[in-house]
Amino acid sequence: MKKEYSHYISETAQELQPSGIRKFFDLAASMKDVISLGVGEPDFVTPWNIREAAILSLEQGYTAYTANPGLLELRQEISNYLRTRFAVNYDPTNQIIVTVGASQAIDLAFRAILNQGDEVLIVEPAFVSYAPLVAIAGGTPVAISTSPANGFKLTAEQLEGAITEKTKAILFCSPNNPTGSTLNKEELKEIAAIVEKHDLIVISDEIYAELTYEETYTSFAAIEGMYERTILINGFSKGFAMTGWRLGMLAAPKEFIEVMLKIFQYTTMCAPTMLQYGALEALKNTFHEVDAMKRSYRMRRNYVVHTLNKIGLDCHTPGGAFYVFPSIKATGLSSEQFAEELLMKEKVAVVPGNVFGESGEGYIRCSYAASMPHLQEAMKRIQKFLESKGIYGEKQTEEIKINQ
Structure with a gap:
């Protein structure tokens, strides 16, 4: 007789849905x-000097715990x-x-600030882990929906309208995953x-x-009066091509x-020691490679946005990250139907919006952190x-200019 386990499992855990990204x-x-x-993962291999620093730390026997918050030097x-x-x-x-990925940093933030029933405003479209992490910490996630009319950006009016007496914090990600929208200094x-008016805490996923491709990036903590109420999340995965290293930073x-x-x-105790030595090298000697990867992503973004619009999918130009979020409404299909049919018929994997x-x-999310040959074939x-x-757009040509 098969044993019934449901009554052993936390109700909160049972209600969690598997990641829609992982499914596809x-x-x-x-x-x-x-x-x-x-998947939001750079196609670049982690730069060699970072890998070499981690290897060297192992060869030198740096295999013990570090201090809980991480190597002081890091x-x-x-x-x-x-x-x-x-x-x-x-x-x-x-x-x-120093955390085990930026995701753990967000988890720690919610566990530290939330009491049962506290509301956290989440700017949507939003990364799939935000709402579940709020729920795990005992809070209540509340969505603020943005629209393509203003490039999927949160406005002060939207924020004001979403606040209730239970609102304790707001979480937003700029540049945003999945839309790539980026809030400038004036918008922040x-x-x-x-x-400040409503005395909120801000978890800023940076x-x-x-x-970011056109504007100088502004951290929310740098806005006057916000340092004292901001929990800043960052990490090494995206900018330094270190996704599998699982190293984040929380400030x-x-x-x-x-x-x-x-x-x-x-x-957790501490983040893995040898990986921290790699991260130390990343911050000391790798920004020339970070900048080179950024230039490559910008060219790919320009190509993908230009091509999607030409072939019939309305797509705004994202200000940052490495995603585009085109509308597929013209097809009459739902996001899931579109993603499933595209995968089965043409073998291109995207994420339903x-x-x-x-x-x-x-909408669908497409990552342009893939090689140009793969992007061209995918288009x-x-x-x-x-x-x-x-749906018939303009015919593609081999002369599409991407280096803009």
Whole structure:
């Protein structure tokens, strides 16, 4: 007789839904000749000097625990990085934690600040882990839906209208995953005024801060009055092509850090030692490669946006990250139907927009962190799929200019 386990399992855990991104990634991985534009992962290998530093640390026998918040030398370098790149000052001794990925940093933030029933506003479309992490911490996620009319950007008016007496915090990601929308300094100032008015905490996910293409990046913590109420999340995965290393950075006023560090001590101890030495090298000697990767992503973005619009999918130009979020409403298909049919018929994997929240329905997320040959072939296959649905855009040519 099969044992029934449901009554042993947490109700919160039972209600969690599997990641919609992983669903399509796992399906694509089981098929041959698939071009994946699904997972948000650079196609670049981690730069050699970073890998070499991690290898050297092993050869030198640096295999013991580090201090709970991370190597002091690494925290000092993170402090220097945040100051010189983003004009925010954090004390490496008591305001920074090196985490196991940016996702863990977000998890720690929610566990540290939320009481049962506290509401967290989440700007959607949003990365799939945000709402579940709020729920796991006992909070209530509340979506603020943005629209393509203003490039999927949060406005101060939208924020004001979503706040209730239970609202404790807001989480947003700029540049955004999945839309690539990026809030500039003036837009952040308008949001900051509402945050201060209602005495909110801000969790600012800045994991894509290195990947902005037209404007200088502004950290939310750098906005006047926001440093004291911001928990800043960043990491090495995207800008440094270190996804599999699982290293993040968390910076905040020490009153927040003290609480998060207690949770971190009991759940993790510290991030892997040898990987921290790699991260140290990344911050010291790798920005020439970061800038080269950024230039490549910008060219790919220009090509993909230009081509999608030409072949019949309306697509705004994202200001950062490495995603586009085109509308597929012209096909008459739902986001999931479009993604499933495209994968099965043309072997191109994309992510249906509805997994990023209700406002993502009618869109798909495509990552352009793939090689140009793969992107070019993927665009041809998508065009063929669209033509099978009666959507005929301009014919592609081999002379599309991408170096703009």
